Amino acid sequence: NNDVDSDSICGDVDTCANDPLNDSDGDGICDSVDSCPGDFLNDADGDGVCDSVDSCLNDSANDADADGICDGVDSCIGDALNDVDNDGICDSSDSCPGDSLNDDDNDGICDADDSCQHDSTNDADGDGICDNDDSCLDDATNDADSDGVCGSIDSCAADVLNDVDSDQLCADVDSCPYDPLNDADSDNICGDSDCVGIWSEWSYCSQTCGNGERSQSFTIIGEAVGGGDPCEDADNPVLWEACNEFECPIDCVGSWSGWSSCSDDCTSTRIWEVSQEADYGGSDCPELATNDGTEVRSCDCSTTTATTTTELITTTTETTTTTTTTTTTTTTTTT
Numbered sequence: 001n002n003d004v005d006s007d008s009i010c011g012d013v014d015t016c017a018n019d020p021l022n023d024s025d026g027d028g029i030c031d032s033v034d035s036c037p038g039d040f041l042n043d044a045d046g047d048g049v050c051d052s053v054d055s056c057l058n059d060s061a062n063d064a065d066a067d068g069i070c071d072g073v074d075s076c077i078g079d080a081l082n083d084v085d086n087d088g089i090c091d092s093s094d095s096c097p098g099d100s101l102n103d104d105d106n107d108g109i110c111d112a113d114d115s116c117q118h119d120s121t122n123d124a125d126g127d128g129i130c131d132n133d134d135s136c137l138d139d140a141t142n143d144a145d146s147d148g149v150c151g152s153i154d155s156c157a158a159d160v161l162n163d164v165d166s167d168q169l170c171a172d173v174d175s176c177p178y179d180p181l182n183d184a185d186s187d188n189i190c191g192d193s194d195c196v197g198i199w200s201e202w203s204y205c206s207q208t209c210g211n212g213e214r215s216q217s218f219t220i221i222g223e224a225v226g227g228g229d230p231c232e233d234a235d236n237p238v239l240w241e242a243c244n245e246f247e248c249p250i251d252c253v254g255s256w257s258g259w260s261s262c263s264d265d266c267t268s269t270r271i272w273e274v275s276q277e278a279d280y281g282g283s284d285c286p287e288l289a290t291n292d293g294t295e296v297r298s299c300d301c302s303t304t305t306a307t308t309t310t311e312l313i314t315t316t317t318e319t320t321t322t323t324t325t326t327t328t329t330t331t332t333t334t335t
Contacts, residue, residue: 057266086286192226209248252278252285266301
């Protein structure tokens with residue numbers, strides 16, 4: 001047959017006898033029947049896109065949501081926004097896509113917009129204090145007289161002493177609030193009475209964690225009259241105590257490493273490197289929730305394979321044999 005395809009290779013040694021280009025990409029498939037004649041990998045993932053032009057070499061779906069992340073390594077395959085708030089929930093199914101806490105108290109209000117993030121009833125009495133911090137849940141005035149009794153159940157809502165002399169007259173209307181007989185002799189002089197004072201509620205702790213302090217103070221609201229006894233607590237009117245003596249939560253801290261070089265399977269990886277582990281109830285790094293903190297992406301691993309051609313020429317004469325070998329880089333002549 002000589003050289004049917006005119007490629008300068010005789011037909012009896014031509015692996016692609018009817019293909020003048022033969023097998024240009026060296027993949028063992030003649031170019032005339034090679035779907036990817038310039039690509040020796042030949043569409044490895046079977047997506048109909050030759051690997052030499054395939055942005056997702058090992059992903060047959062080829063980034064279906066067009067977010068720039070190949071589906072083979074995309075944690076949110078049908079979600080182009082992926083997980084904007086890094087809460088581990090893809091935005092397409094995240095009820096609070098911009099809120100990493102996601103309505104912590106399940107009151108139907110995303111925490112980013114919830115004035116009472118940990119209170120599902122959201123300040124039921126409308127006093128501006130979230131119910132989980134409100135000492136008087138059903139009292140909008142919140143114990144107006146500061147006697148430790150919520151106004152809704154306080155028999156003397158305006159009397160901090162709550163009828164201290166037990167004469168069934170609240171102090172705000174009792175002419176002798178410390179005299180149960182209420183000037184029995186009508187001389188306009190109330191009877192003898194002891195000093196009266198009250199302790200305040202404990203103040204808020206100075207620290208939310210890590211060893212704080214709080215205090216309460218004693219206030220005299222009725223001086224001793226006549227032969228009444230003085231207030232002993234007035235000698236030490238402020239008490240202090242420790243509070244919130246537990247360790248503060250420490251959140252996980254880290255950063256992404258650089259991308260590795262392209263591997264043999266045409267992928268590159270990076271890992272989340274933790275510089276501070278979460279401790280004492282702190283939040284874990286959300287990056288560790290997916291694939292143990294490892295991200296993989298496709299990369300272009302196509303290379304140019306150098307071709308070495310060796311030509312062996314042997315010339316024999318009566319006295320001398322010469323062999324010449326030629327490669328792309330070295331020529332050696334031996335006599």
